[in-house]
Amino acid sequence: MSADTAAATSFSARIREASWSRHQGLDPSAEATREPGLFDRLFDGTLSVDDYTRWHAQQFFVYEAIEAAGDRLADDPVARPFVFAELARRHSIEADLRFLMGPKWRSGAEPLPATRAYVDRITEAAAEPAGYVAHAYTRYLGDLSGGQAFGKAARRNYGFDGEGASFYDFTGIGSPKAFKAEYRSRLDAIDLDEDAKARLVDEVLLAYDHNGAVLSELGANLGRNPFEPKVVAAICHHMNHDHAADTLVICRGAGGRPEAHAARMTGFDGDGADFAASVGDEEVPLRVDWARPLTERAEVRPEIVRLFTESKEQLGG
Structure with a gap:
């Protein structure tokens, strides 16, 4: 994108346009094997509750890393506008995993190699405020968008009423649409020079790639573990x-x-x-x-x- 084009396009729009293809191909196991991937199976009702639980467990490590960075950067002038208590997901995931795996859930949750690489990247990127913003934006706005469909499918397929899919409930946000609009307006006003904005966009793409790698690793092992x-x-x-x-x-x-x-x-x-x-x-x-x-x-x-x-x-x- 040229400097003139970048200047004429809002920053949030630049991010959306740059990441659209990544967003469309986010479940790589479906494309690589020509078989339904994790998301497809969730929506068609064929994803077992055990594999759903394993996916949920991997998300715990991702949000633990993002929210640790958010706590650390809560007073940073660049990151502060994007640290929202009502977006925090870790406690909801923990409640879901206690429900799904029992009180000893933490002993049975271990990051996959792809998840570990994702977490390492979040930690490294969040050494700079813009890196935190890139990863927070990618996950949280996704949760408020397509994530809502995931929550509905999980409740429909597994009969959850609250715990089990509370990760997808944003009780502190009255209107997800209005909240996302406010979040994007803050992106448009972010105090970064063009080089830093370009790095932020690149980091968003990298976040999509890491998320896709986790989904791919999970997808390769669907239905393979006979133990709950x-x-x-x-x-x-x-x-x-x-x-x-x-x-x-x-x-x-x-x-x-x-x-x-x-x-x-x-x-x-x-x-x-x-x-x-x-x-x-x-x-x-x-x-x-x-x-x-x-x-x-x-x-x-x-x-x-x-x-x-x-x-x-x-x-x-």
Whole structure:
């Protein structure tokens, strides 16, 4: 876009025009496989509540990062006009996840690699106020627009009444249309030079790309985990709080990290278990396969016992 064109177009319109193609192709799994993606399945009623829950859990990490940046920048002159208490989503997501996964939900929620990359980018970009604005705009205005259709579909498909889809309820905003208009007017008045505005637009596009990568990773695993998220959360919590020493033995032995000094179980599916081992100053993800595919909760404990026993023997204990 030329400087003359940029000057003649409102900044909010420039962002919308630049990001329109990203917005249209936001569910990349549908395009890549020519099969229905996560959004399609939500709307046609074929997305399981378990996969909906896994998607919801990934969003927690994204909003945790955005809202931490918003808290930090609440008094910054550039960011302050875009920090709205009524937009905050983290507490709603937490309430939804407690409802969907039980009180131990946090033990069963772990960012996917794509989500971790997204969160890292938010944290890096939000070192500058314009970076925060780019990510906040992309998520929150999306929630007030297409996100409302997601909420309606979730309530229709799963029978939610409040919790489960409270993430999509903006009770502090009387008119989403009027609120979005005010938000865009603030974008148009943002105190940034043209170079900084161009970087903000680029960051919006990057936010779309990261969101698409998360959806793609989720879409590639739809229907593959036979265990309900609440079961995963309960067993991970039990291992991490009641059998932390055993978890460390498994990571040192079967996980191949004898130098680990701490460990936690982060999830599992029918093929194996996931762990995070503390090695030096970093946490390393580990995957340990089951001896055979599992489909029932009662099968998990014997496999964990086997892994612990074999790991203990391997370590000479």
